[in-house]
Amino acid sequence: MLLLGTQRINEQGHLEIGGCDAVELARQFGTPLYVLDEATFRQNMRDYRRAFDKRYPRNEIAYAGKALLCMAVARIVAQEGYDLDVASAGELYTALKAGFPPEKVVFHGNNKSLFELHMAVQHGVGRIVVDNLLELEMLERVAAEAGKQVSILIRVTPGIDPHTHRFIRTGQADTKFGLNIRNGYALEGVRRALALPHLRVKGIHCHVGSQLLDTEAQERAVKIMVDFMHTLRKQLNYIVEELNIGGGLGIRYIESHQPPTFEEYAERIVGVLTQQLERRNLPYPTLLQEPGRALVGEAGVTLYTIGAIKQVPIHQPPGTRTYVAVDGGMSDNPRPQLYDAVYTALVANKANQPADTVVTIAGKHCETDILIRNVAIAQPEPGDILAVPSTGAYNYAMSSNYNRFPRPAMVLVNAGHAEVIVERETLDDLLAHDRIPERLRSEQPVMERA
Ligand SMILES: Cc1ncc(COP(=O)(O)O)c(C=O)c1O
Incomplete structure (x- = not known):
């Protein structure tokens, strides 16, 4: 298990970052959530x-x-x-x-x-x-x-x-x-x-x-x-x-x-x-x-909520693959798609349980959008909080609104306190720069069909 900086496992068996319980952070601020230590x-x-x-x-x-x-x-x-x-x-x-x-x-x-x-x-x-x-x-x-x-x-x-x-x-x-x-x-x-x-x-x-x-x-x-x-x-x-x-x-x-x-x-x-x-x-x-990366990369963790879990048959090698879908993906972390970047993960609310289940972490975008392939984590269930470490560098910085996803919030954690330093985007933020030309406001199509 990759525990970096101030990360540790607390008495509840949860991941703790900067003195803050990661599960509590997810509950309070929602997910996906960038956490900066x-x-x-x-x-x-x-x-x-x-x-x-x-x-x-x-x-x-x-x-x-x-x-x-x-x-x-x-x-x-x-x-x-x-x-x-x-x-x-x-x-x-x-x-x-x-x-x-x-x-x-x-x-x-x-x-x-x-x-x-x-x-x-x-x-x-x-x-x-x-x-x-x-x-x-x-x-x-x-x-x-x-x-x-x-x-x-x-x-x-x-x-x-x-x-x-x-x-x-x-x-x-x-x-x-x-x-x-x-x-x-x-x-x-x-x-x-x-x-x-x-x-x-x-x-x-x-x-x-x-x-x-x-x-x-x-x-x-x-x-x-x-x-x-x-x-x-x-x-x-x-x-x-x-x-x-x-x-x-x-x-x-x-x-x-x-x-x-x-x-x-x-x-x-x-x-x-x-x-x-x-x-x-x-x-x-x-x-x-x-x-850049050497200073801030390991100070960042992204928290996601686990949703659908699927088992699919695979042929090479014969067996099954378990896809664990999370509520973010390439819009908050495009590095796996861009650079074949590798990450690890842990279930923040089961940080003291054995990482005995090999899964593939899937994002929710309309692409292959795989965040992590073949990572061993504790037995996942929908609603669990997945923590991906070392996401401080080139994650938020390279995030996008692909599929019109609002960008996640970022909280700064220190000595048990968490403060929002980037607000979560809202659905209205996504529309802030959209304009509808007057001629498109009518119910009738104005262009002649060819
Ligand atoms: C000119 C220049 N300086 C500094 C950096 C920071 O690199 P790193 O975050 O790997 O330390 C970059 C990254 O692309 C760069 O292009």
């Missing part, structure tokens, strides 16, 4: 930073808001003294409305609109990570119009293929992100940026991929980035002040996942970085990072 999220942020602060003199860590962002999360991130990585006007707006200091925001995106660039410049965002040459020109114009100097990083592609799902690999040469180091585009990008009067080039950025379960790809990226820093000094006489190596460290979705601990990760990354900097005789840059 504040203590685990904060502890992860502290432990991650401490692991690097112990080993490297200058660290600046941004939480990647794409993993999970709402105003309460932005407040927690601000209180922890982290920077915040945003990748759209919507994420930036959420941060600003939550009172997040704009100078601690890092703005990303491979196709930022003029509107987004204006918004970022107007609000004095701390760093804009420029992805391409068009953006460089657009940003120079926006900054000039605003009469401001804008600090930027240039996103480069180290040409590394990490061993992770193809949809969450970003550092390989064949990618839409950044400027390629190998074909000279990255060098050209930095050269052009240095000549633009309203842009201050602080350094370079890369991100190799997500859910990395070992450090190998990230270590190779660091080596390539330091080599590129060396090239920049040699070719352009430019010294990188800030090196951003993105995020990507993986988490435990199932028992067999064993990502490096924060300490192990920091040890390897800082080891390679300092060794390469010494080898190239380069001054130590500030090391910037932007982990």
